[in-house]
Structures are given as structure tokens and as C-alpha cells.
Amino acid sequence: MISASNLASLAGLLADETRAAICLALLDGRAWTAGELAAHTRVAPSTATGHLHRLVDGGLLVQRRQGRHRYVQLADPSVAHLLESLVAGLDLRPAPPRGLRAATASAALRRGRTCYDHLAGRLGVAVTDAMTGAGLLDQRGGFALTPAGLGWLTETLGVRPAALRSGNRPLARGCLDWTERRQHLAGSAGARLCETFLGNGWIARIGSGRAVRPTPSGRAALRDLLGLTDLD
Incomplete structure (x- = not known):
């Protein structure tokens, strides 16, 4: 059963601009390292790592190790569908x-x-x-x-x-x-x-x-x- 607290927790994960940018970047379907996502979102590596821990704990991302590197990607196709649906529902006005x-x-x-x-x-x-x-x-x-x-x-x-x-x-x-x-x-x-x-x-x-x-x-x-x- 989905509760109001579950929904609020999900909304809270995406309410931060850096976490939202991380999720949108991962819509390419590929796995990224924390360093790549830090560079993409223009935040310090330690800041990106903190956001990634929250997204993994919240079930939006999964983490995998390969050799010395640790990668993250969207947890499954349903997360991608959720993100695309949210973006499609926005009133996207032309930006300068x-x-x-x-x-x-x-x-x-x-x-x-x-x-x-x-x-x-x-x-x-x-x-x-x-x-x-x-x-x-x-x-x-x-x-x-x-x-x-x-x-x-x-x-x-x-x-x-x-x-x-x-x-x-x-x-x-x-x-x-x-x-x-x-x-x-x-x-x-x-x-x-x-x-x-x-x-x-x-x-x-x-x-x-x-x-x-x-x-x-x-x-x-x-x-x-x-x-x-x-x-x-």
C-alpha cells in the first residue's frame, strides 16, 4: 500500500536540483561514476556522493562495482518512465x-x-x-x-x-x-x-x-x- 509518507519521500528526493540533474543524466540508460556525475552537475565529488547515497537508499538508483570503479544507474525502467512522465507534465516554456x-x-x-x-x-x-x-x-x-x-x-x-x-x-x-x-x-x-x-x-x-x-x-x-x- 502506497502511503502519503512514501510519496512525500519520493518528492523530497527529486526536490533537490542536483539530485534531479543526476536522475535526468542517467536517463541515457548507461551507468555513470560518481566523478562523472559530479562533473556533469558541477558539484564537488563529496557532494555528489552524498546525493547518490540518498538516491540509492530511496530506490531510484542502484550501485554496481566493476573492478576499482563504482557505477550508478537508474534502478529499472519504471524509474525512467516516472521521470519522463514528470518532465512531460511540466509546462516547459521556451528558455532564453x-x-x-x-x-x-x-x-x-x-x-x-x-x-x-x-x-x-x-x-x-x-x-x-x-x-x-x-x-x-x-x-x-x-x-x-x-x-x-x-x-x-x-x-x-x-x-x-x-x-x-x-x-x-x-x-x-x-x-x-x-x-x-x-x-x-x-x-x-x-x-x-x-x-x-x-x-x-x-x-x-x-x-x-x-x-x-x-x-x-x-x-x-x-x-x-x-x-x-x-x-x-
Whole structure:
């Protein structure tokens, strides 16, 4: 049973700007070190470590060791969904220009990005719409992969059926895109789709952040597979 104190505790974790910035950075789905997050949020390493302990204790992050290094990442896809939903619910008014680099980075995120482990931005919405138009995805009354869609993922794209059965995670779920204000495909199908696109070199990350863009081979593949041509 969810209590008011549980909800208040969660709100308190995200009420701090540095902790919120850490969570948003981890929406790229990758594991970061405390030092990387300290540099990203522009706080002292000791300050970042204190915030990370609170986020781990609160269940939003998990911590893993690899050799001498300690990494943190979002606890699971449900945390990513919570964060994206909260951001999508904000009244995001245009901010004053912050310089060419910031404007370029913002535009890249809007064009295409990863939302934890699936595609978002205009690219993610375009792929979702194209799958719906091709009868691979049914958005009537919710999100559902059609039999044709399941066959397309497993036979055409080579996704292992077992990889689509990931615990209690839904096969297909709509995720409200905070820049497009429309739904993109999440769930295990969305994760495997993004994984395949990255693995095939059809999309590539821009720098070290969440932004992604189609490669020349990816543009050709998306045109052939889904009829997508306008990906700018």
C-alpha cells in the first residue's frame, strides 16, 4: 500500500536540483561514476556522493562495482518512465538562448534521443507512427504489438523471442514524449528495437549524452523497413 509518507519521500528526493540533474543524466540508460556525475552537475565529488547515497537508499538508483570503479544507474525502467512522465507534465516554456552549444545540444535531443533504453524525440515518435501505420503496432485504446509486429521484430530484425519476455515488463507500452508531447514506443519491444538499431549501426550517439541520429545506413534501413524518409 502506497502511503502519503512514501510519496512525500519520493518528492523530497527529486526536490533537490542536483539530485534531479543526476536522475535526468542517467536517463541515457548507461551507468555513470560518481566523478562523472559530479562533473556533469558541477558539484564537488563529496557532494555528489552524498546525493547518490540518498538516491540509492530511496530506490531510484542502484550501485554496481566493476573492478576499482563504482557505477550508478537508474534502478529499472519504471524509474525512467516516472521521470519522463514528470518532465512531460511540466509546462516547459521556451528558455532564453544560452549560447550556440546549448542550443545545438537541445536541438539534437529533440531530433532523437534515448529515453533510458528506447528511442524518443522526433525519431522515436516517427518510428512509432510508422510501425502503427504499417500494422505492426496497435495504438487503439493503448499500446499493443500486433502478430505482424511480433513477427517483424523476431524474423525481420532478428530479435530473440526470449529477449522480449523481460520479467514483468510489458511487451509494448506508450511513453509520453516530453518534447513531442506524443507517445513513443517503450516496454521490452521498444528496448530491443533501440538495441538493434544501435547494434546494427543504424543510429549513433552524438557525443557522450542521450542524443542519437540515424547513420547513412540507418536512413536506408528505415526507409526500406518502415518507409521513413524525413528524418531531419
